[in-house]
Amino acid sequence: MTKVTVLGAAGGIGQPLSLLLKMSPYVSTLALYDLRLAPGVARDLSHINTNSKCRGYGKDELADALKGANVVVIPAGVPRKPGMTRDDLFKINAGIVANLVSATAKYAPSARILVISNPVNSTVPVACETLKNLGQFKPGKVMGVTTLDVVRAHTFLSDALGADHYGREAMKSHVTVIGGHSGTTIVPIVTNAKVRSKLVNKRQYDAYIHRVQFGGDEVVEAKQGAGSATLSMALAGFQFTNEVLRSIHLEKRAEPGPLPAFIYLPGVEGGKELQSKLGTNIEYFAAPVQMLRGDVVRVDVDWVDGLSDEEKKAIKICLEELDKNVQKGKRFVQSKL
Numbered sequence: 001m002t003k004v005t006v007l008g009a010a011g012g013i014g015q016p017l018s019l020l021l022k023m024s025p026y027v028s029t030l031a032l033y034d035l036r037l038a039p040g041v042a043r044d045l046s047h048i049n050t051n052s053k054c055r056g057y058g059k060d061e062l063a064d065a066l067k068g069a070n071v072v073v074i075p076a077g078v079p080r081k082p083g084m085t086r087d088d089l090f091k092i093n094a095g096i097v098a099n100l101v102s103a104t105a106k107y108a109p110s111a112r113i114l115v116i117s118n119p120v121n122s123t124v125p126v127a128c129e130t131l132k133n134l135g136q137f138k139p140g141k142v143m144g145v146t147t148l149d150v151v152r153a154h155t156f157l158s159d160a161l162g163a164d165h166y167g168r169e170a171m172k173s174h175v176t177v178i179g180g181h182s183g184t185t186i187v188p189i190v191t192n193a194k195v196r197s198k199l200v201n202k203r204q205y206d207a208y209i210h211r212v213q214f215g216g217d218e219v220v221e222a223k224q225g226a227g228s229a230t231l232s233m234a235l236a237g238f239q240f241t242n243e244v245l246r247s248i249h250l251e252k253r254a255e256p257g258p259l260p261a262f263i264y265l266p267g268v269e270g271g272k273e274l275q276s277k278l279g280t281n282i283e284y285f286a287a288p289v290q291m292l293r294g295d296v297v298r299v300d301v302d303w304v305d306g307l308s309d310e311e312k313k314a315i316k317i318c319l320e321e322l323d324k325n326v327q328k329g330k331r332f333v334q335s336k337l
């Protein structure tokens, strides 16, 4: 029996993500919580004839939504409008994430917590530091969801190389994304040197990297003030959540290569080695992770050895910005003490 709770379930991401989760064979109970509309969304989904039971919870029913949850996914919070950075969302979303994570610690203390709310580079530190203060921090159970960057990296690489010859499916084993989830903290790593050489010149390579790093802006601009990526994010959020669920059910990943997650490095095996290989003491970072029973148990480090000079340069730039974002999240929690 596996219960998944979505917090922010009636939003632009929450609704399609909940639909995809309703289709997952790994879910037996799907609990949808939001400040508005969650019971309606849940009633709608409950008519779908898959095995899970779906129930909605209103504003004052957070405890019931969380009780017994094995996985809690958090897309609650405000999205960007054109001209805004993800960091501009911090003021509102940091408080939302801190409150929802505190409630999770109280009502679902062994749940894995998957943070989608932006800015992920800061909201994950907010989540972890909040749990530390409550004496309830289990590092392998808190994951920032950066899968949309991976989805974009595959799609845009295929676009850049010509999909006819280099199919989108094949890209899954040739590129991953590490670092963080905003602008230059997003660092695509083309792990296959042969594929990297197909990006014929530096201009084409730079254009590809830039498109992955600022892919979110493309959607924000195109939606003209109505929000940011919701459907592609729902798919990405589902892919990551299903990976956690697959691991809980002791099933192996079906796709090539482990997915990255934005995690607290010192808390997992390989974390300190990764810090040392990258020459940094940054505490929060996204990299491919290994899971066991739904918890992150190890972060991969092998990819560091094959980095190109351009990728090393990009990581240096990433770390400078990421450190500021992480400190901001930590300061927010400390200021509440």
Ligand SMILES: NC(=O)c1ccc[n+]([C@@H]2O[C@H](COP(=O)([O-])OP(=O)(O)OC[C@H]3O[C@@H](n4cnc5c(N)ncnc54)[C@H](O)[C@@H]3O)[C@@H](O)[C@H]2O)c1
Pocket: 007, 008, 009, 010, 011, 012, 013, 014, 033, 034, 035, 036, 075, 076, 077, 078, 079, 080, 089, 093, 096, 100, 115, 116, 117, 118, 119, 120, 145, 146, 147, 148, 149, 181, 227, 228, 229, 230, 233
């Ligand atoms: N990690 C990523 O890759 C990624 C990708 C896209 C969007 N996002 C982020 O996800 C968040 C949600 O985006 P969206 O497009 O779904 O926004 P949205 O406004 O459409 O939906 C957000 C939902 O959260 C709900 N909500 C707000 N405060 C809440 C609270 N305290 N408890 C429960 N629910 C609450 C709202 O009522 C709303 O239904 C944004 O912060 C956005 O920037 C992250």
Ligand SMILES: O=C(O)C[C@H](O)C(=O)O
Pocket: 079, 080, 086, 118, 148, 215, 216, 217, 219, 220, 228, 229
């Ligand atoms: O761009 C945004 O604000 C939403 C999300 O982080 C994205 O990458 O699409």
